[in-house]
Amino acid sequence: MIPGDTATIDRPGLDRLVDVLHDRGLRVIGPVLRDGAIILDVLESGAQLPAGWGVETAPGRYRVRQREDDAVFAHCAGPSSWKQFLHPPHRKLGDIEPDLTVESAPRSTVPTAFLGVRGCDLAAMGILEHVLGDAVYPDRSSPAGRRPFLVAVNCTEPSTVCFCASMGTGPGVSTGFDLALTELIDSAGHRFVVDIGTDAGAEILTAVRPSTAAATDIARARDAVASAASRMGRAMPDLDLRALIRDSLESPHWDDVASRCLTCANCTMVCPTCFCTTTEDVTDLTGDHAERWQRWASCFEPDFSYLHGGSVRQSGASRYRQWLSHKLSTWYDQFGSSGCVGCGRCIAWCPAGIDITAEVARLAELRPGTTDDDG
Numbered sequence: 001m002i003p004g005d006t007a008t009i010d011r012p013g014l015d016r017l018v019d020v021l022h023d024r025g026l027r028v029i030g031p032v033l034r035d036g037a038i039i040l041d042v043l044e045s046g047a048q049l050p051a052g053w054g055v056e057t058a059p060g061r062y063r064v065r066q067r068e069d070d071a072v073f074a075h076c077a078g079p080s081s082w083k084q085f086l087h088p089p090h091r092k093l094g095d096i097e098p099d100l101t102v103e104s105a106p107r108s109t110v111p112t113a114f115l116g117v118r119g120c121d122l123a124a125m126g127i128l129e130h131v132l133g134d135a136v137y138p139d140r141s142s143p144a145g146r147r148p149f150l151v152a153v154n155c156t157e158p159s160t161v162c163f164c165a166s167m168g169t170g171p172g173v174s175t176g177f178d179l180a181l182t183e184l185i186d187s188a189g190h191r192f193v194v195d196i197g198t199d200a201g202a203e204i205l206t207a208v209r210p211s212t213a214a215a216t217d218i219a220r221a222r223d224a225v226a227s228a229a230s231r232m233g234r235a236m237p238d239l240d241l242r243a244l245i246r247d248s249l250e251s252p253h254w255d256d257v258a259s260r261c262l263t264c265a266n267c268t269m270v271c272p273t274c275f276c277t278t279t280e281d282v283t284d285l286t287g288d289h290a291e292r293w294q295r296w297a298s299c300f301e302p303d304f305s306y307l308h309g310g311s312v313r314q315s316g317a318s319r320y321r322q323w324l325s326h327k328l329s330t331w332y333d334q335f336g337s338s339g340c341v342g343c344g345r346c347i348a349w350c351p352a353g354i355d356i357t358a359e360v361a362r363l364a365e366l367r368p369g370t371t372d373d374d375g
C-alpha cells in the first residue's frame with residue numbers, strides 16, 4: 001500500500017489500529033466519554049472509544065446522548081481540543097535559581113498519535129503550528145517537539161453548531177493526515193474506509209491487516225461526507241469579513257453583545273486556535289525555591305490588556321470586539337489566514353449562547369450604509 005490508496009477495516013480493525021500504534025511506542029490520544037462529555041484523553045485500548053454515543057448541541061448547550069447504533073465518531077467537537085496536547089494549558093517553563101537565572105524544564109519526549117482528528121481541528125493544528133512554531137521566538141511545546149501521527153476522521157454527522165463547510169475546513173479532510181477514516185454503518189456492517197496519506201500511514205495500516213476497499217464503500221463514504229457538508233447547522237455569512245469588521249468598529253452591536261456576554265473566557269478556552277498565554281513566577285513558602293509557569297490567558301480577562309495605569313480594554317464590548325476582530329480580520333494580517341475554523345465550540349460552550357455566526361450576520365445588517373431595504 002502507498003499514499004493515495006484506500007482500504008477498509010472493520011470495528012475490531014479499529015481496535016487493532018490502536019494496538020499497533022501502541023506497539024510502535026506511541027502514546028495514543030483519542031475521544032473518550034467522561035463526566036457527561038466526549039473529551040480527548042489517553043487511550044489504553046479501542047474499547048475506551050465512545051461507541052454508541054452521540055451529542056446534541058445548540059448555542060449554550062451540549063448533551064451526550066445514547067445512539068441506536070455503535071458509531072464511534074458520530075459526534076461533533078467536544079469541550080477539549082488537540083490544542084491542550086500541543087500547547088498545554090499549564091506548563092512549567094523552568095526553575096528559577098538563586099542567581100535569578102532560569103533553568104528550562106525538560107519537555108515531554110513521548111511520541112504521540114492523535115486518533116479522530118476532524119477537518120476543522122486539522123486546520124486548527126496547522127494554524128497553531130504556524131502561530132507558535134514559525135514565530136520569531138518559536139514555542140515548540142508539542143510532545144517531543146515533533147508532529148504527532150495523525151489519524152483523521154471525515155465527519156458524517158455535523159452538529160447544529162458546526163460551520164466548517166463555510167470556513168473551508170471540513171467536513172472532509174484532504175491533506176495533512178497519515179490515515180483518514182470514514183465511518184460507515186449499514187446492512188453490510190460497521191466498517192471504516194481508510195485513506196492513506198503518508199508512507200508512515202501505509203506502514204501502520206498494513207500491520208492492521210485491512211481489506212481491499214469495495215468501490216461501493218468508497219462511493220458511500222464520499223457521499224456521506226458530501227451529505228454532511230449540506231447538513232451543516234450553521235454557516236458563516238459569505239462576506240468579506242475583514243471589510244465588514246473594518247466598517248463595524250463603532251457598531252452599536254458590540255454593546256448589544258456585551259449586554260449578554262459574561263466575559264467568562266469560555267470561548268477562548270475551548271477554541272482550538274486561541275493561543276494566548278501569560279507567565280507567572282511562584283515561590284514555595286520558604287522562599288528558597290521558585291518556578292516559572294506558563295498558562296493559557298484570554299483577551300476577555302481585564303488584566304490581559306493591562307498597561308501602566310490600567311486595562312486598555314475595560315468594557316465587555318471592547319473585549320468581545322477584540323476577540324471577534326482578531327479571529328476574523330487581523331489574524332489574516334498577522335498569520336495569513338482566518339483564526340476561526342468553524343468548529344462551533346465557542347457557540348456550544350458559551351453560557352450565554354452567543355453565536356459568532358449570528359453576531360457577524362447582525363454586524364452586517366447594521367453596517368454603515370446598509371439600510372433595512374438592502375436586507
Ligand code: SF4
Binds near residue numbers: 265266350353354
Ligand atoms: S462570548 Fe460567551 S463564552 Fe465568550 S466570554 Fe462572552 S459569555 Fe463567555
Ligand code: SF4
Binds near residue numbers: 270273339340342345
Ligand atoms: S472561534 Fe469558535 S467556531 Fe471558530 S475556531 Fe474558535 S471555537 Fe471554533
